[in-house]
Amino acid sequence: MRKGRSLDLRMMASVGPKLCAGCGACEEACPEVFKLVDRLARVGVDEVPPGAEASCLTAMETAAP
Ligand code: SF4
Numbered sequence: 001m002r003k004g005r006s007l008d009l010r011m012m013a014s015v016g017p018k019l020c021a022g023c024g025a026c027e028e029a030c031p032e033v034f035k036l037v038d039r040l041a042r043v044g045v046d047e048v049p050p051g052a053e054a055s056c057l058t059a060m061e062t063a064a065p
Pocket residue numbers: 015019020021022023024025026027040041062063064065
């Protein structure tokens with residue numbers, strides 16, 4: 001990285017609709033990002049909001065396979 005430049009890292013999330021079992025674990029762990037709609041998880045944001053990164057990772061770790 002060049003001196004004086006900042007690194008802009010953004011976190012994004014997605015759900016594979018054919019893999020979602022509708023358990024709701026992701027929404028429970030990170031409601032800022034995941035919402036259940038008709039028993040399928042949806043990502044409601046373009047980017048994971050600042051401060052929600054840890055809960056988003058928790059959602060990923062606790063998600064049903
Ligand atoms: S944790 Fe996985 S299976 Fe459960 S609602 Fe979220 S995406 Fe679907």
